[in-house]
Amino acid sequence: MSSKNFSLCFLLFLNFIFFSPIQTYSQLSSSKFKVVLDAGHGGKDSGNTGNDYLEKDIALSIVLQVGEELKKYDDIEVIYTRTKDVFIPLHKRADIANKAKADLFVSVHCNGVANSSPYGTETFVLGLHRNKDNLEVAMKENAVIKFEEDYEVKYDGFDPESPESYIIFSLTQEEFLDQSILLADFVQKEFTNTLKRKNRGVKQAGFLVLRETYMPSVLVETGFLTNKKEGAYLNSKSGQDKLADAIIDGINNYKNTINVSNIEAELEEYKVSTEAVVEDFDDVIFKVQLAASSKKIDPSPENFKKLSPLSRNLENDLYKYYFGETNNYIEAQNLKDKAKAQGYTSAFIVAFNKEAKKISIKEALKTKADE
Ligand SMILES: [Zn+2]
Numbered sequence: 001m002s003s004k005n006f007s008l009c010f011l012l013f014l015n016f017i018f019f020s021p022i023q024t025y026s027q028l029s030s031s032k033f034k035v036v037l038d039a040g041h042g043g044k045d046s047g048n049t050g051n052d053y054l055e056k057d058i059a060l061s062i063v064l065q066v067g068e069e070l071k072k073y074d075d076i077e078v079i080y081t082r083t084k085d086v087f088i089p090l091h092k093r094a095d096i097a098n099k100a101k102a103d104l105f106v107s108v109h110c111n112g113v114a115n116s117s118p119y120g121t122e123t124f125v126l127g128l129h130r131n132k133d134n135l136e137v138a139m140k141e142n143a144v145i146k147f148e149e150d151y152e153v154k155y156d157g158f159d160p161e162s163p164e165s166y167i168i169f170s171l172t173q174e175e176f177l178d179q180s181i182l183l184a185d186f187v188q189k190e191f192t193n194t195l196k197r198k199n200r201g202v203k204q205a206g207f208l209v210l211r212e213t214y215m216p217s218v219l220v221e222t223g224f225l226t227n228k229k230e231g232a233y234l235n236s237k238s239g240q241d242k243l244a245d246a247i248i249d250g251i252n253n254y255k256n257t258i259n260v261s262n263i264e265a266e267l268e269e270y271k272v273s274t275e276a277v278v279e280d281f282d283d284v285i286f287k288v289q290l291a292a293s294s295k296k297i298d299p300s301p302e303n304f305k306k307l308s309p310l311s312r313n314l315e316n317d318l319y320k321y322y323f324g325e326t327n328n329y330i331e332a333q334n335l336k337d338k339a340k341a342q343g344y345t346s347a348f349i350v351a352f353n354k355e356a357k358k359i360s361i362k363e364a365l366k367t368k369a370d371e
Pocket of ligand 1: 040041047048055108109110141
């Protein structure tokens, strides 16, 4: 080995020793973060046709824009369920996601009701509906299986129009509920805070397409075609651009929260120096989310693998269970590692501001970047 080669090797070695933690997610992870984008309806199934707009076309247009943008990230792989105006059965859509072993499934739709006044965005995760309105959205979206031959057989006797068929939904997808809600929250936050759309919230209902997937999954209702003003917005290029951007930001916020496994990568992403976060964040409280559930459980250490301190908070009709409480981000990372070591493998850090309102990690870290 020549001395020049030796110094090069030595430099590489130093680089490995000192700088290896400073890597982005793409370098750390052997495989890409796979997002399945599902444009609702298609072909003979137009979806809802409020004000003569076509849900299938608007959903596809938004989805293609989201995909185009996400493809630019070298650590994201985009998989579409359809890129054209074709009919795809619901179970096939889920199959595509399951076969790809996707990290995320995002189905995009537009709402429609008989009454022309309702408007606003809502994002659904799978679960038991809490009211008739949520059930009705699911019933309408599930009715598309009637376009499929043998739907009774394929969906085990499921009748999209019978409320009894929906009772089973409370039991499925519990494993991914946490992450699904996290993503839904991020998407709704973008719609509400950035686009100023009316927020109808994160909701649960029995959507067949979500029942069949084995990964965190959401169904986004981007607005009501049946509302004159919102229908025109949804059908416009600028409206679709904005909605697509919001979904992209929601997905990115989710990915950053779930996947970044070391502090340096996270800081680098937000252009915050390590020195800045060694000190406490005066206006932010970090906690580690262990679980979300519709069940109310006593937040005592014996129920959570001896972890302590614990807290519980009711958010969007779900109880969130948190471990730890600190102003220090590095300490929060340590708490997260401790939770993971106890078996809470999907545990993640959440941040709250002074008013106890949940903020994204990005927002929290930025309070240091701005100094
Ligand atoms: Zn739809």
